Amino acid sequence: MQWREYSTSNCGIARGLDVIGRPWALMVIRELFLGVRRFDDMLARLGASRPVLAARLRELVDDGIVRRVPYREPGHRQRHEYRLTDKGLELYPILTALREWGDRHAIDSEPSVVIRHRDCGAAVSTVLRCADGHGDLTVRDVRAEPGPGARLRTA
Amino acid sequence: MQWREYSTSNCGIARGLDVIGRPWALMVIRELFLGVRRFDDMLARLGASRPVLAARLRELVDDGIVRRVPYREPGHRQRHEYRLTDKGLELYPILTALREWGDRHAIDSEPSVVIRHRDCGAAVSTVLRCADGHGDLTVRDVRAEPGPGARLRTA
DNA sequence: CAGTATCCGGTGCGATACTG
């Protein structure tokens, strides 16, 4: 397959990175998956600056990844916490695959977080599977081809 | 689970992003997975500037994701092409999960690339699976807990 | 506690030109 004359403009990877590829974005999303929902809690764990965290959260809300949810603790005035939308929850495989790779190749010690099946406690991982159920695939078992939305390069 | 007092320094996601989180890095890796291996071919498809592409490739080589492979075409002098190392090939689930999400949520048209099982031609996707084989899981079926390398926050 | 406003410094990036 030669890709030279195909456009890369409507690539899901590129467009996905427009949304979650900014600095701190995936870190914020990781926090939300871990259940950290308050601004100052994220701030302390992330180490990002206030304006940057605020900007990322606002962008993620604009992109439909995160929603602001009002809440009120007794004796305090109303505040907001942040939660993932369904669209945001679907980012989980990306996070998991990235964590898996990073734990294996990019950290020196043991993993700091493990993901387990809620029911049985066994470790959870991401696998490649074909729609016909042919077990676990590796990159060598697959091929890429132009999809229905493929466009030719104009320039 | 409360994560407030746990450190985020040895997180696989954070450390993984140190390597593949830079602008253009995943785009370069996408090209390599598609089989685009020559500098100027990537340059034309990516739209990045020469210095940036050169810098990313050098960093990816330094990080063990990419290797430079010498080749010679008849009548030309020796040149180099770029290929993924095994460590780089293991990034495939991340790319696939990101493509899946981006194709579903971040592009307007149909997907520009589809991934198929080489043997049967069926579509390939990433799924979450527990080590005990309990089928496909969603984020609601899993829980995160501190791993063996978890550290308490010092500050 | 949860942000916003402002300023300022570094640097990453593209444009361009040059070299093997």
Added chain:
DNA sequence: CAGTATCGCACCGGATACTG
């Protein structure tokens, strides 16, 4: 074809201070 060298700008991000 495959880079490297140089330059200048834009922008991003941290620090700080202020507000609801």
